[in-house]
Amino acid sequence: MPWLVIIFLLLLLPGLYGGLYLAPPDYQQGDSYRIIYIHVPSAWMSLFIYMVMAVTGAIGLIWRIKLAEIMSISSASVGACFTFIALVTGSLWGKPMWGTWWVWDARLTSELILLFLYLGVIGLYGAIDDKRMASKAVAILALVGVVNIPIIHYSVVWWNTLHQGPTVTKMDKPSIHVSMLIPLLLMALAFKFYYLIAVIQRARIELLTRERNSQWVKTMVSENDQ
């Protein structure tokens, strides 16, 4: 765990420094574009974490592995946070650049649906007392919601949207200058490690709460008390 935090900081600090100080301003947006160092990695994470949640949910459904169920639900709130950050930072950038906080174009709307999916998963899990039962229900919801993931990614390609097309995640060469790209990739990796740290912590708590009546948890707690 401390190692993960060290790696996270080693990626985050150069990423932030590179993104906010070293990277040159954009030819059109000036310094305003620097919000991509938070916005883009958050948006990537929102999709990535959803896929982790859905796949671990499916593993939990098929093989009835408790740990997969726990990883799935522990991912939900981290993913919801990243989705929320992506929406808020995009909105803050949209006002000066586009001239509006929000538009109902395909990209923005599908990302908002993703936030609702995450919140739905969290809410449904909380509403069912039997946590094994809750995990099954949540996994089905998450799996049905998977259709939204390609929609979010390709929305800017399939339809006319106000949101610009993909810059980095396309088959072609990225349309971003390399001096701006490197801090962006560092930030993206840093966010991945943040997720690992957060999800492990959450999974620990979830596991202990679920197994609070089992013998090994009781022994562990009583040992710590002494």
Add this chain to the structure above:
Amino acid sequence: MKTARKQRLILITLMVLGAGIAVSFALKSFNENLMYFFSTTDVAEGKAPKDARFRLGGMVIKGSVERPGNGMMVRFKLSDFNKEVTVEYTGILPDLFREGQGIVGNGKLNSQGVFIAEEVLAKHDENYMPPEVKDSLKTPQKASVTGQE
């Protein structure tokens, strides 16, 4: 693999596939409504609604921006590299509005076929580069207008 697990695996695969197919049919039928804006070719071909507000997207043609009169009114031409539409707008333009830049306007066509915009939003393209690099690019870049390239 045990049969029970196999059945669950098949069931889940079918569920995801079913949801995917259902959604793709729904999206296909709503395709037109999911377009955030009409292109200038749509307007020139009369596909855009008459007497109703709609959004029009395109690239501002270089050298077409003029300010007739002393007021806030701006007139410019939009293009999608195919057909052109003249737009009039009264108000404050967003930061990224400039010639050669993609924009989306919300408004109506008047009887002369001029688009009277009530709102103008700038559409940023997906290119990020330092100013020096932009200056060194002698060949003008083809900007993404429809986002479908």
